[in-house]
Amino acid sequence: MASLVDAGSLAAPQRKVHGMELRHFAAFTAVAQELHFGRAAETLHIAQPALSQMIRSLEKDMGVQLFERTTRRVRLTSSGEALLEPAQAIQAQVDGARRIARAAQEGVVGRVKIGFGGTSGYSILSRLSREVARRQPGINLDLHPQTYSGEAALAVRDGTMDLAVISPPSPAGVDVHVIRQERVMVAIPTGHALADRDLVSISELTDQPFISYAPSHGSQVREVMMRLADEAGFLPHITQEAPDPYSLLALVGAQVGIAIVVESSDHIRIDGVTYVRLAEGGDAFTLALGWRRNNPSEALARVIEIVREILPEA
Numbered sequence: 116m117a118s119l120v121d122a123g124s125l126a127a128p129q130r131k132v133h134g135m136e137l138r139h140f141a142a143f144t145a146v147a148q149e150l151h152f153g154r155a156a157e158t159l160h161i162a163q164p165a166l167s168q169m170i171r172s173l174e175k176d177m178g179v180q181l182f183e184r185t186t187r188r189v190r191l192t193s194s195g196e197a198l199l200e201p202a203q204a205i206q207a208q209v210d211g212a213r214r215i216a217r218a219a220q221e222g223v224v225g226r227v228k229i230g231f232g233g234t235s236g237y238s239i240l241s242r243l244s245r246e247v248a249r250r251q252p253g254i255n256l257d258l259h260p261q262t263y264s265g266e267a268a269l270a271v272r273d274g275t276m277d278l279a280v281i282s283p284p285s286p287a288g289v290d291v292h293v294i295r296q297e298r299v300m301v302a303i304p305t306g307h308a309l310a311d312r313d314l315v316s317i318s319e320l321t322d323q324p325f326i327s328y329a330p331s332h333g334s335q336v337r338e339v340m341m342r343l344a345d346e347a348g349f350l351p352h353i354t355q356e357a358p359d360p361y362s363l364l365a366l367v368g369a370q371v372g373i374a375i376v377v378e379s380s381d382h383i384r385i386d387g388v389t390y391v392r393l394a395e396g397g398d399a400f401t402l403a404l405g406w407r408r409n410n411p412s413e414a415l416a417r418v419i420e421i422v423r424e425i426l427p428e429a
Contacts, residue, residue: 225414230262265333324372
């Protein structure tokens with residue numbers, strides 16, 4: 116089992132927390148996991164008598180017995196079981212603080228504001244957030260959902276966002292990293308006359324009530340819907356607007372209307388919603404991440420490096 120603390124740290128002076136030392140929690144956690152003082156001492160790279168002394172000191176300070184010890188076994192008392200989760204949380208916070216401090220020493224620390232909207236944005240930011248947390252714990256991603264492509268691109272241009280999910284062409288001074296071409300499909304209430312079809316054409320939706328995002332959001336999906344309908348010779352009858360993809364799909368499930376959505380929405384399963392391919396839905400728009408070219412943030416530069424590593428340009 117990997118060491119719970121850095122080698123030698125148990126012997127070093129420690130800051131006390133309410134009369135007890137951080138190393139005591141590391142010692143307690145090791146013994147609680149191993150239920151054997153000898154193995155726990157090996158894990159922590161200290162002598163067994165020193166480990167036993169730390170546990171006794173912790174028990175004395177807390178005024179409770181944490182372990183039942185016999186010649187045959189070691190087990191947690193009810194007090195020990197109650198302490199285990201908080202002790203592990205303390206150790207995790209200490210380890211996290213150590214990683215952040217080291218990241219700061221290396222100069223990779225800061226905050227990156229990111230705007231995104233739609234299911235495509237959620238999927239991209241979910242993966243990016245995990246990778247940044249793993250590789251650069253000193254960088255905090257300040258996420259702003261429901262920031263759709265049009266307003267996101269302007270926010271990057273104006274400096275109110277550092278990075279955003281957008282669709283080219285981008286404003287002047289904004290660089291982009293193209294991720295993929297997005298297709299669109301139709302979300303239809305289950306039981307609707309078109310719900311059992313494998314493929315529908317936009318012209319077949321002429322008389323249908325539509326649910327969409329507000330035009331002020333600058334949603335690319337709405338732009339695609341309006342463009343395809345215009346090419347088919349009609350103006351969509353929008354009965355209700357939704358603030359986000361989950362609300363939009365919930366309205367479809369409630370039989371308020373149909374909606375044009377990106378194909379990456381098909382992993383969202385909502386009762387009463389059926390997805391049908393749209394004949395004109397191929398390569399509807401380009402999905403990309405954009406940032407201001409002259410942004411001096413070192414944290415942003417590192418996040419962009421990670422983006423290029425985990426999301427190769429299409």
